[in-house]
Amino acid sequence: MTERQVTAELAAWIVNLGDADIPAEVRTEGVRTFVNWLGCAVGGADHETVDAALRAVMPFSGPRDSTVIGRQERLDPLHAALVNGISSHVLDYDDTHLKTIVHPAGPVASALLALAEHRAMSGTDFLTALIVGVEVECRLANCVYPDHYDRGWHITGTAGVFGAAAACGKVLGLDQQKMQWALGLAATQSAGLREMFGTMTKSFHPGSAAQNGLKAALLAEAGYDSSEKAIEALRGWANVTSTKQDYDEVLGELGSRWESALNSYKPFACGIVIHPTIDGCQQIREEIGPERVAEIERVDLKSHPLVLELTGKRTPRTGLEGKFSVFHSAASALLRGDGAPTAFTDEVVNLPEIVDLRDRIHAETDPDMYEASVRILVTFKDGTTLEKFVERAIGSLERPLSNEQLETKFVNQAKLVVGEEIARSLLGEAWKIESADPAAIARASVPGRQEAAE
Amino acid sequence: MTERQVTAELAAWIVNLGDADIPAEVRTEGVRTFVNWLGCAVGGADHETVDAALRAVMPFSGPRDSTVIGRQERLDPLHAALVNGISSHVLDYDDTHLKTIVHPAGPVASALLALAEHRAMSGTDFLTALIVGVEVECRLANCVYPDHYDRGWHITGTAGVFGAAAACGKVLGLDQQKMQWALGLAATQSAGLREMFGTMTKSFHPGSAAQNGLKAALLAEAGYDSSEKAIEALRGWANVTSTKQDYDEVLGELGSRWESALNSYKPFACGIVIHPTIDGCQQIREEIGPERVAEIERVDLKSHPLVLELTGKRTPRTGLEGKFSVFHSAASALLRGDGAPTAFTDEVVNLPEIVDLRDRIHAETDPDMYEASVRILVTFKDGTTLEKFVERAIGSLERPLSNEQLETKFVNQAKLVVGEEIARSLLGEAWKIESADPAAIARASVPGRQEAAE
Missing domain, CATH: 3.30.1330.120 (2-methylcitrate dehydratase PrpD)
Incomplete structure (x- = not known):
């Protein structure tokens, strides 16, 4: 047990952070994170796993505001967050926070981009929220890793839902108390078992974390209250899901140590x-x-x-x-x-x-x-x-993928799904996310640019 | 670790069970479970917690096939499962499986009745599926209780999602393999922290379990695969969430020992x-x-x-x-x-x-x-x-509520929300669930019987 107000302090930081508080090199890594995520979401979009998910959820979609990345179907933002989270992870080709084996972008970017087509946001706000979400997710993962992971939790799911809630709550403009509720609603939805590795359900985890994190932020916005100390309480997230709790990993050097800048990008499409x-x-x-x-x-x-x-x-x-x-x-x-x-x-x-x-x-x-x-x-x-x-594989922090290698990875996987022309044009737009309309980028991923099929 | 095929054996039992395999006294208790649940769902329907949930999710609803019990709004089945699960638990007045403190009906009945308005099912099929879902939920709870609960899991949420998946999978006619997938998708969504007690998020747990269990069954039906040993695997549900695993509680005396017949009904609206x-x-x-x-x-x-x-x-x-x-x-x-x-x-x-x-x-x-x-x-x-x-309170197994007391409880809470006339008429129909159209009962809970708003 800790006396520290972990959830409250973290929420205050999320709420008060300005675009200019994020160093340029961290924002640059955030753009690389987005580019890599988008390429993976397009590359995975025609996988049979995504087909199966769409068969299940299409009949229940609300107003189809949001793009299913790399496909012609559209969904409401909550379901789009789910399916895009699946697409971006199904090839096991996405990004990795190497200290925790979290795959950071899937839960956060999938929720945020789906929301961007429902409530307009600037590219700057999008990038700030993406970085904040990844930061929250990786810091919470650090807090409980490795015990939490060793126990059998798929940490991309269990920590990812916090990242999605933080990012969406940030762009929704939640105040500190509502941000605490959003984190509480995220904590109580934290889930995902390692037993699912090797099945379609592994990629369900980042998708579900995206959907549930977005839902947490929307519920908090609507006044749905929750515990205000969900992370650190005796029966809260860290104690219930792990034997290790290091709250310095959550609150230490906030704003100067950037876990989100430690993201890496897979050169190979597997574990x-x-x-x-x-x-x-x-x-x-x-x-x-x-x-x-x-x-x-x-x-x-x-x-x-x-x-x-x-x-x-x-x-x-x-x-x-x-x-x-x-x-x-x-x-x-x-x-x-x-x-x-x-x-x-x-x-x-x-x-x-x-x-x-x-x-x-x-x-x-x-x-x-x-x-x-x-x-x-x-x-x-x-x-x-x-x-x-x-000693260290290509793609590790010691041997990171260059921007050129990221581009090759993007185009080589995306062109198989949407063709090379759309893949290259989408890539060009993705690099400019900070000055772009995120919703337009989502729509630019659709093959054929035809009207959405139902 | 066990060598037993727990998930497979349980799935086989669920899939192969016929209406006639359930003894008459178990079916009778199932009807009492449904009547009590419906009264609580109506009684909680005008709570501010439900208002807040509806504010958040209404804009994202798909085709509004399903009734929000006791209200004029309608939602798609997945969101209706969520909101009805919240309504039925928000007064802390629902049912209790006393061996585990699971509140069984919320996750299961909320999912099943919402689904019944989307895909027609007979009252007999509804009651069989309700009993099966409650049985699965309580047996899995027995498997890990008390260690799981002591650790801080709100067992109504964590076990409830299995009950909802089993019940919905049963009426969807899943084969054994797909039922195993549905249980796997439930396992990997199992969540809910005791830290949330005393906030709106406590009643979110049975709601979310209902929504996610229904989603698990729908995904499995669509061919979304999962682990086929999610309950007993080394990194599966029982090992990850508990230090105690007693698989005899899951598989022992299936069809002769009925946990669902041990349900009790609260005389007081609190813990x-x-x-x-x-x-x-x-x-x-x-x-x-x-x-x-x-x-x-x-x-x-x-x-x-x-x-x-x-x-x-x-x-x-x-x-x-x-x-x-x-x-x-x-x-x-x-x-x-x-x-x-x-x-x-x-x-x-x-x-x-x-x-x-x-x-x-x-x-x-x-x-x-x-x-x-x-x-x-x-x-x-x-x-x-x-x-x-x-020594034992009224409402316990030793001093159970009579049918007459259940009726008084139903009418006294429901009349405050929908008026006494609708409350009494709904009560009469609820007792006849086995020969009724479940969807018609859902619609009969709406105050004023006007056209749905929205």
């Missing part, structure tokens, strides 16, 4: 702990060439135990399961040089040559290794070996 | 652990008469520690807070002989004579006492004393 392995396997393929890859007898991976706990699926049958199989990912990277979304389709996961190599890949764990490192030992049929150690 | 105190204070008032009540110097209560943990609010300022103050409740019962919703208004909680007596009521705890008992010692100004021990 982040696999990335060093794919990076290393790609490097090996480049070094030895495709013909020599065919001569591989076996591969031995050594990594931190968390890697196998999260991504140890030995015989994935679907693309979604493949994203949580370090074995499939390594085989695919060696045989195709590829960690893009196209490496994680149902078809590729079941290709005989992939399956054959996959089954000759072995993994062991070493708790003394860093979670973001891997040691790869390749044994060839002639008995020779090759070893590769990857 | 269930206060009921023995109100019962005892009412008896004292009847025995000594109102004039002698004015001679009371002080009152000493002795009860199990849980009573004060849950309802120890010393100086409640609002009606909602008063429902969690054993002090206000005792004062009100002594001075007014009353535990009805009208004893828990903002006005009554602040009446000078109530506050004056309330502040002369003292409480101590005894961990050896049963949670549902209380010892009351009244000391009069002349120094004489009177003691009253209540």
